[in-house]
Amino acid sequence: MPAQRQRFSIGTLIFLLLFGGVFAYAGILVVNTGKIDASWQRVSGTIVDVSSYISKGSTIYTAIVEYHVGDQAYKVTSNFGSSMYPAKGGTREVAYNPAQPQEAKVVESGAAGFLPYIFPIVGIAVALFAIIFFIKSLKRESEIKRLMQSGQKVQGVLVDVQVANSSNSRRSSYKLVVAATDFSGTVRNYVSDSISGIAAIAMEDFRTTPIPMDVYIDSANPNSYYVDASGVPELTAGGIVDLLKKAAASKSVNG
Secondary structure, rough: OOOEEEEHHHHHHHHHHHHHHHHHHHHHHHHHHOOOOOOOEEEEHHHHHHEEEEEEOEEEEEEEEEEEOEEEEEHHHHHHHHOOOOOOOOOOEEEOOEEEEEEEEEEEOOOHHHHHHHHHHHHHHHHHHHHHHHHHHHHHHHHHHHHHHHOEEEEEEEEEEEEEOOOOOOEEEEEEEEEEEEOOEEEEEOOOEEOOOOOOOOOOOOOOOOOOEEEEEEOOOOOOOOEOOOOOOOOOOHHHHHHHHHHHHHHHHOO
């Protein structure tokens, strides 16, 4: 697979929007479940029992609270579960429907009261970040197109390979550092966008065999540039590992 510049694709945008939407919707449902009507009455209740269930190998406990309306006693189970065992005899505030006293909810406070809001907040944040990164990706695509059409093309040589992100040998991303002469005649380093694919750093030992690479520079703004890595040849996964080892060893010797 040829070297490819990492892009924030429309598919990624749709996936994150769906993920964020589902997360936010689930959070809103949880918030509404714990929402208490303003007309409900509030009384102090007592933890009389504890229910439990297993979630992802851990035991989660919920308090069963008894409260009184007149001479009648009622029980309600908290909507909030915790790995901490509630102390029997402890007090909890309970809100109940005056028209139907058996309809009640335990009033959660502190972290328990805030926790349900985390889900919609995270969902909305994911969707917003997805939109922001997608827009940034589109702007970068437009900038690259402009640079390749009207920017000044110079040729440099590869001088370094940096690991931008590494999960495994086939999903790692890299940045290529290319040394080239700028408009003032000064040699400076140009860093490529993150590159993905098994051929991202597909090359021989660049320290002994110079590898030419093109850089497109904005004549009006030298800090705006694009390193074209599309011509990088392919390399096996093992070759990538060997190349990184050689680069690390060379840095160690030179250091």
